[in-house]
Amino acid sequence: MITVALAGKPNAGKSTFYTAATMADVDVANYPFTTIDANRGVTHVRTRCPCLDRETRCGNENCRDGKRYVPIELLDVAGLVPGAHEGRGLGNQFLDELTNADVILNVVDASGGTNAEGEPVPVGTRDPLEDVTFIEREMDLWLAGIVDRNWEAVERKSRSPEFDVDEAITELLTGFGASEADVAAVLRNVEYPEDPIAWEDEDRERLARRLRRRTKPIVVVANKADVAPPENLERLRTETDGSVVFATADGELALRRAEESGAIDYDPGDDDFEIRADLTDAQREGLETVREVMAKFDGTGVQTALDAAVYDRLDRFTAYPVQDASKWTDARGNVLPDAVLLSRGSTPRDLAYAVHTDIGEGYLHAIDARSNRRIGEDHELSEGDVVKIVSTAGQ
Numbered sequence: 494m495i496t497v498a499l500a501g502k503p504n505a506g507k508s509t510f511y512t513a514a515t516m517a518d519v520d521v522a523n524y525p526f527t528t529i530d531a532n533r534g535v536t537h538v539r540t541r542c543p544c545l546d547r548e549t550r551c552g553n554e555n556c557r558d559g560k561r562y563v564p565i566e567l568l569d570v571a572g573l574v575p576g577a578h579e580g581r582g583l584g585n586q587f588l589d590e591l592t593n594a595d596v597i598l599n600v601v602d603a604s605g606g607t608n609a610e611g612e613p614v615p616v617g618t619r620d621p622l623e624d625v626t627f628i629e630r631e632m633d634l635w636l637a638g639i640v641d642r643n644w645e646a647v648e649r650k651s652r653s654p655e656f657d658v659d660e661a662i663t664e665l666l667t668g669f670g671a672s673e674a675d676v677a678a679v680l681r682n683v684e685y686p687e688d689p690i691a692w693e694d695e696d697r698e699r700l701a702r703r704l705r706r707r708t709k710p711i712v713v714v715a716n717k718a719d720v721a722p723p724e725n726l727e728r729l730r731t732e733t734d735g736s737v738v739f740a741t742a743d744g745e746l747a748l749r750r751a752e753e754s755g756a757i758d759y760d761p762g763d764d765d766f767e768i769r770a771d772l773t774d775a776q777r778e779g780l781e782t783v784r785e786v787m788a789k790f791d792g793t794g795v796q797t798a799l800d801a802a803v804y805d806r807l808d809r810f811t812a813y814p815v816q817d818a819s820k821w822t823d824a825r826g827n828v829l830p831d832a833v834l835l836s837r838g839s840t841p842r843d844l845a846y847a848v849h850t851d852i853g854e855g856y857l858h859a860i861d862a863r864s865n866r867r868i869g870e871d872h873e874l875s876e877g878d879v880v881k882i883v884s885t886a887g888q
């Protein structure tokens with residue numbers, strides 16, 4: 494399953510984001526990963542369910558009227574402070590946790606109401622752009638530190654006649670969440686000395702920085718947007734590389750709680766909600782304040798940030814394997830039972846492997862359930878494809 498990690502300084506709103514995003518799962522008891530441990534839970538990305546192209550909705554527990562929620566894992570990493578890569582505030586331990594993440598949500602306090610350490614200061618004091626860059630810098634220095642610490646071993650190996658510098662670096666870095674392909678791609682694009690002894694700190698830092706950018710893409714979550722001064726929002730909009738999502742994590746938490754108690758109709762990612770039950774004036778007022786913020790930012794930003802991380806930054810799309818190509822069901826008659834997040838460029842065979850890791854040589858071919866036609870071996874699947882896999886096992 495894809496893992497999204499929440500990183501940021503203390504008090505940026507990570508736990509609030511995490512609680513809101515993972516909350517719906519309290520009810521989904523039949524899901525095996527509902528609570529993995531204290532800071533690892535299940536949340537969802539949202540997409541358009543293919544059942545909208547049929548006469549009736551699919552009825553899947555993860556589909557609400559055609560809004561399809563696809564499970565992913567969410568990791569809440571404790572607050573990082575400047576100097577984390579040197580171990581400040583248990584920083585190394587927390588940075589190590591990011592090794593397990595495919596993509597990172599960098600939660601910043603857009604209001605500028607907390608200093609570098611996360612302590613409260615008057616709103617507008619701290620420049621939120623500093624929060625954006627500090628996490629990236631800490632991650633780069635952390636990875637550079639790992640390379641540094643292991644460099645002696647690389648130097649030692651270089652005395653052997655079979656030594657290959659690319660191989661040695663790949664071996665060193667694949668232990669930290671990078672694939673061989675990632676390391677190879679980075680090494681192709683940097684100039685470096687063949688002899689490890691001739692490497693300077695700068696070479697190692699450049700390698701770490703490039704590798705981090707490639708293996709840990711980041712979406713900036715400009716949280717506390719509800720109380721952020723307009724100039725902060727403007728700066729964040731224009732001076733980041735465009736992957737910033739404005740959010741109100743505690744607005745989302747209020748909505749999820751109200752929805753759970755039956756007070757409102759709201760599906761995560763909607764840009765508005767409807768009040769259903771009698772509320773006290775104070776409750777109504779609280780929710781109306783959230784509504785005003787949502788109108789400004791097209792929603793609370795929590796779902797938008799998760800979707801941006803997985804669909805935009807990781808470039809994934811959703812495909813739906815079925816066993817019956819005309820009814821779009823599995824063997825038990827469940828309509829569109831599974832939604833699988835695949836990397837761009839994936840073929841039907843990749844989908845087959847994602848669903849049945851043990852399919853081996855059993856894969857025969859695939860059928861596009863929308864057109865009922867056989868799909869070629871090299872055909873690249875795309876968002877919303879419904880696919881029947883035909884294998885020797887009769888799947």
Ligand SMILES: Nc1nc2c(ncn2[C@@H]2O[C@H](COP(=O)(O)OP(=O)(O)OP(=O)(O)O)[C@@H](O)[C@H]2O)c(=O)[nH]1
Nearest residue numbers: 503504505506507508509571572717720741742743
């Ligand atoms: N105004 C406003 N306050 C928020 C928002 N999200 C969180 N907060 C508040 O910010 C404070 C810190 O939130 P947390 O979620 O505990 O922050 P954290 O990043 O998990 O902090 P650590 O656990 O210390 O790392 C709390 O008082 C929240 O209620 C928001 O969107 N708007």
